[in-house]
Amino acid sequence: MKKPGEVFADASVYDPGIEAIVPRYDELHDAILNAPPHDRSDEIRVLELGAGTGELTAKLLTRFPNSSVRVVDHSDQMLGQAEQKLDTFGDRATLETGAFPDDYPEETGEYDLVVSSLAVHHLDEDQKQELFDAVHESLAPGGWFINGDVVQFDAPHLEALSGDMIENWVRSKGWQEEDFMDEWEASDDYDNPSTLTDQLVWLRESGFDAVTSIWQYYNFAVYGGQKGE
Numbered sequence: 001m002k003k004p005g006e007v008f009a010d011a012s013v014y015d016p017g018i019e020a021i022v023p024r025y026d027e028l029h030d031a032i033l034n035a036p037p038h039d040r041s042d043e044i045r046v047l048e049l050g051a052g053t054g055e056l057t058a059k060l061l062t063r064f065p066n067s068s069v070r071v072v073d074h075s076d077q078m079l080g081q082a083e084q085k086l087d088t089f090g091d092r093a094t095l096e097t098g099a100f101p102d103d104y105p106e107e108t109g110e111y112d113l114v115v116s117s118l119a120v121h122h123l124d125e126d127q128k129q130e131l132f133d134a135v136h137e138s139l140a141p142g143g144w145f146i147n148g149d150v151v152q153f154d155a156p157h158l159e160a161l162s163g164d165m166i167e168n169w170v171r172s173k174g175w176q177e178e179d180f181m182d183e184w185e186a187s188d189d190y191d192n193p194s195t196l197t198d199q200l201v202w203l204r205e206s207g208f209d210a211v212t213s214i215w216q217y218y219n220f221a222v223y224g225g226q227k228g229e
């Protein structure tokens with residue numbers, strides 16, 4: 001039985017698979033990494049939620065060569081892939097098995113940056129709000145939370161448009177619908193996307209300032225906010 005967010009039964013196919021089924025996957029990661037105000041040389045302490053195979057983690061550690069990242073993910077098989085990929089970064093990456101929001105690290109004011117990509121949409125509305133509270137608590141003053149994720153449209157025709165866009169993307173990558181539909185539909189059971197508007201409101205309610213959307217491509221968005229100084 002797959003855990004929410006594993007997407008594929010076999011984690012070793014995740015990297016090529018996710019690029020084929022998430023349009024502009026690298027661009028979404030770029031938007032997450034472009035958003036924080038930090039200089040590349042800053043010694044930033046980062047928490048990443050749902051790092052999967054460590055793709056965003058590796059990009060972050062490369063872009064910010066003095067950063068360190070603590071990763072929390074509930075999938076041991078995804079973390080197994082991440083461990084291999086991140087080995088080259090030594091002790092700058094720490095990997096932990098845990099499910100948020102319940103296992104969210106308890107420190108207060110510890111992180112300069114909390115990031116996540118394609119993971120938070122598995123939580124229900126209450127869990128998302130609980131998570132946003134926990135993220136705010138864990139950030140140092142001035143720290144940022146940036147999330148890149150699947151969002152829900154209120155308008156059904158825009159949901160349908162997003163579905164069509166994804167199918168066209170998959171075909172443009174040389175995949176056929178039957179290559180991915182079983183896996184994709186099975187992971188749909190765990191999906192719980194909220195509207196971007198609701199999430200921006202919840203971030204405000206959790207105490208974030210400068211709450212904003214940064215990037216959007218159909219039902220994929222990058223958004224976040226800053227903890228006050």
Ligand SMILES: C[S@@+](CC[C@H](N)C(=O)[O-])C[C@H]1O[C@@H](n2cnc3c(N)ncnc32)[C@H](O)[C@@H]1O
Nearest residue numbers: 005050051052073074075078099100117118119
């Ligand atoms: C679709 S993958 C995204 C991986 C990576 N961030 C990326 O951009 O490719 C979602 C990841 O989030 C993890 N995940 C989903 N819900 C989680 C939760 N509540 N607690 C911990 N990990 C979770 C899954 O195990 C999976 O590794």
